[in-house]
Amino acid sequence: MDFGLRQDQRMAQREARCFARREIAARPADRPADNALVGKMGQLGLFGCAFPEEYGGAESGFLTHSLVCEEISTVNSGLRPLFNLQGMTVPYTILQWGSAAAKERYVRSLVLGEKLGCTCFSEPHAGSDIAAIETTITACGDHFLLNGTKTWISNGHAADVALVYATMEPGSRHRGLCAVVVDTHQPGWSSRAIPKLGDHATPIAEIHLDGVRVPKENLLGDLGRGFTVAMTALDRGRISVASGAVGLAQACLDAAVEYARRRNQFGHPIATYQLIKGTIAEMVADVDGARLLVRRAAWRADQGQPFTREAAIAKFVAGETVVRAAGRTMEIFGGMGYSLDMPVERFYRDAKLYQIGEGTANIMKILIANDALGLKKANRSRPPNFAGTTDLA
Ligand SMILES: Cc1cc2nc3c(=O)[nH]c(=O)nc-3n(C[C@H](O)[C@H](O)[C@H](O)COP(=O)(O)OP(=O)(O)OC[C@H]3O[C@@H](n4cnc5c(N)ncnc54)[C@H](O)[C@@H]3O)c2cc1C
The missing domain is CATH 1.20.140.10 (Butyryl-CoA Dehydrogenase, subunit A, domain 3)
Known part of the structure; x- marks a missing residue:
């Protein structure tokens, strides 16, 4: 491991530090982030560190993403969940697992802060145990229908795009799980704010999914491999x-x-x-x-x-x-x-x-x-990442 940072990494770190001290520190720390702030962060390239240039990124890697995240959190840790959603979890998962159409439609706009994203794993009865997810996904012609309740969803009140995890058959555990990208601005998607202790810059919500439609091309990975x-x-x-x-x-x-x-x-x-x-x-x-x-x-x-x-x-x-x-x-x-x-x-x-x-x-x-203890190896083989490199994570 090289303990030094490359020049592009130092530059990204410096830029994030300046932005955080200038723009983020000037805001009341507990004020929820708005589209204007997210847009500025996106335009400056703060979300794009780990993404290819064609998707609005800098191709500078995960370590650069980590450095930028650290700088933002030092000034306001409440913005960190939002930063993770925009700069890693939502667009990167689409980049790695999405169809060409899904990548084209969502990744760049999330990385540039034009759209807001959220990730929906948690449910009232499924927290640490993701395989217990009860939200259902049903095929219906050229699309899927989602029904269920998600909870603790960071940015859930404001997101334009959501990664939703749902099961084809409740009780089938890991085998039935699917991951899909959802456009939230449609009938059947509703949210309710959840009051919480801290991290007020990124509000959280309970989400109700009542027959939410998802085009089949928005499936991430294979059916049942979510x-x-x-x-x-x-x-x-x-x-x-x-x-x-x-x-x-x-x-x-x-x-x-x-x-x-x-x-x-x-x-x-x-x-x-x-x-x-x-x-x-x-x-x-x-x-x-x-x-x-x-x-x-x-x-x-x-x-x-x-x-x-x-x-x-x-x-x-x-x-x-x-x-x-x-x-x-x-x-x-x-x-x-x-x-x-x-x-x-x-x-x-x-x-x-x-x-x-x-x-x-x-x-x-x-x-x-x-x-x-040798009971379950953590670093098992996984499919290649978007770049086709030996990503065994
Ligand atoms: C502010 C905030 C933001 C969040 N944002 C999101 C989000 O954007 N999207 C999303 O999907 N979720 C989100 N979450 C939910 C979060 O991921 C869950 O709270 C977390 O995974 C734990 O699940 P749980 O709360 O249901 O706790 P539980 O799983 O019920 O766990 C309760 C306690 O039991 C322990 N426990 C559980 N199973 C075991 C075991 N097998 N052995 C030993 N101990 C165990 C846990 O460690 C914990 O201490 C958020 C939560 C918070 C508080």
């Missing part, structure tokens, strides 16, 4: 999520260092006390460790090497790191950490999601342990 599509989407998504966790952990660390230097107690800055130094040292080591693991996973994805195991480790460690970092920052701030006038309370609220979304901490541990 579980494989889901696993590849989650692997890549975990790199994004872990990158965001590192970004927010860095924001916690920066705030803790700055406050410890200027807060005086007992006649000295609290930064001079060994217990505070110890906390800062542990935070630095945690964030550095998590960042290296995230970059290893992204680097392996760029090399076309298997990375399911590495993405799970990165996601698990980064999720634990950011929750610990937010708690420690709040401790260093003392009472001010509890104030609604400081960003620290937002860090605390936003951090927790990193142990839940894109596979909970427990699910990551199961994947990692099953691999270590």
